[in-house]
Amino acid sequence: MQTTCRRNFMRKDWSVFNGTGFQYDPSVEYHNQPLIVIGPMNKKCQYCDAFKWKNETAGMCCSSGKVSLPLLGEPEEPLKTLLLSVTDESKQFLSKIRKYNSCFQMTPFGVDKVIRMPGFSPTFTVQGQIYHQIGSLFLLY
Incomplete structure (x- = not known):
């Protein structure tokens, strides 16, 4: 086959x-495959400067300028050192950053307040803070 x-x-x-x-x-x-060519992401959104593919819908990324996210500030320590320095420790961190990030993808999360709709509803609404319940990492603080 x-x-x-x-x-x-x-x-x-x-x-x-x-x-x-x-x-x-x-x-x-x-x-x-010649049929699977999406090309480079070199088209910029006129509202938010997000890079897009050639045939991507205009304004979909920021709802035509209605949504504006604040710029990210400098990362806090020790993340700043791990990302911006050239030490052996930072090189190891950057080489395994995907694995570290994947550790959180199946981590259970907690919330301050959950609002459930009456009857059968596969969704819920969260109000307040969302946080990861990482168990043993709490011991580091």
Whole structure:
């Protein structure tokens, strides 16, 4: 089946990609497929200067200037040193930053107040502070 799949990917027909989002094949080099070219992100939003792809909807990033986020300030220590210095410790941190960030993706979170809608509702509204419940990291403070 994989040989057939690879052979089909060489065709110039979009139907070959039907369902591939749910059946990812790591042996296929998707970036080399002529039909899968999104190009560089070199188009700037006229309102917020966000970089976008050529055919991306204008103003979708900031609701046509209605949403404005404040600029990020300088990071606090020790993050500032880890990001901006050239020590062995910072090099190790930067080489593993994705792994560190991934540690938080499945971390349970807590909130100050949860508002649940009556009846069956798969969503909820949060008011107040949202925080991660990281367990053993609390011992570091």
